[in-house]
Amino acid sequence: MRPRKRKDRGLKQPAQQPAEAQAITPAVEPGPTLLESGTLPALDYWLLAVEEGYKASRREKGTEMESASKRQGELERIEKQIEQLQEAAQDNPDARKQLQDLHDRVEAVKRRMSGELGAWERAELARHPNRPYPLDYIERIFPDFSEVHGDRGFGDDPAMVCGMARFRGREVAVIATQKGRDTKQRLYRNFGQPNPEGYRKALRVMKFAEKWRRPILTLVDVMGAYPGLGAEERGQAEAIAHNLREMARLEVPIITAITGEGGSGGALGIAVADRVLMMENSFYSVISPEGCAAIMWRDAAKKELAAAALRITAQDNFELGFCDEVIPEPSGGAHQDWDAAANLLADALEKQLSQLEGKSVRELLDGRYNKFRNIAQYYEKVQIPAEAKA
Helix, strand or coil: CCCCCCCCCCCCCCCCCCHHHHHCCCCCCCCCCHHHHCHHHHHHHHHHHHHHHHHHHHHCHHHCCCCCHHHHHHHHHHHHHHHHHHHHCCCCHHHHHHHHHHHHHHHHHHHHHHHCCCHHHHHHHHCCCCCCCHHHHHHHHCCCCEEECCCCCCCCCCCEEEEEEEECCEEEEEEEECCCCCHHHHHHCHHHCCCHHHHHHHHHHHHHHHHCCCCEEEEEEECCCCCCHHHHHCCHHHHHHHHHHHHHHCCCCEEEEEEEEEEHHHHHCCCCCCEEEEECCCEEECCCHHHHHHHHCCCHHHHHHHHHHHCCEHHHHHHHCCCCEEECCCCCCHHHCHHHHHHHHHHHHHHHHHHHHCCCHHHHHHHHHHHHHCCCCCCCCCCCCHHHHC
């Protein structure tokens, strides 16, 4: 047998071409442009489908309260595609013009959707996983924030964030509820549900602010106070009730902003304020839509109907007198632009605080008392003619 030749397992070197062949090697032809590849027409068709789906949901009564999360997600994906293609279209004016037209259409759809969202759709936006939480606003609005820990009685509660900060030249106290982004943070923050020690810590900071004549600003994004056995044993209801009484007596300006969820007594425990503000896509309610549906109809799936009946939106609360100002959000919601949302919130806080700073202690206390005494009055005084009295 002849011995088998050993194969060379190394990398083969390319054959050397003559100089003449190298000189006449043709250049690689460019690939198809964005217009020729069909990418822009596909994006246009995708956006058209979203627009038509939105119009259909407005026309059909059965789908009028359909969730907006799917359409919002489609628009977000289209926007990402547009941003990626804009870099590839730098030298193509026609492609750039089409991309700009698509971007303008996306913004127009988002504005229309934002203006016509139902109660449940706004509740979904308030719970959006990418929505800024109070600590995200604190980082952008309050420089030199110094957190205070512990209630000096039981322990610290990470679900309630309290501290001192500066706000546009003023020394203020900041109190906020905080959820978590990932599983580790959510467990640490108890899913944003404060315990009694959280409310007692908040009251401790409020009393400190009153002593040093500092305004109190509270940011609320909470589904409710923690209903666990340990919280009840440590006096959850008493802690909230104590806060309600003491906040009504504090001799400094108090401003509350509902940035996401405003759930029942868990929110009200830090929201007895001179001014209550709400972000455009936040909600404020005595019970969640799911809880209301489960109680009223024995069916949590009727949450859309419950959300509409509860009148939980910022505009509803403004009309009923619970809310003093509705703060607009960036197009598509606060989760689209955290910095812009923070600037809008800061401007609203600045305006309301400027109005309250000139008031005396007596005016603050009387105004706060009358505000909550006159909330949700569903009757009106009618002048009875003298003939009818006779």
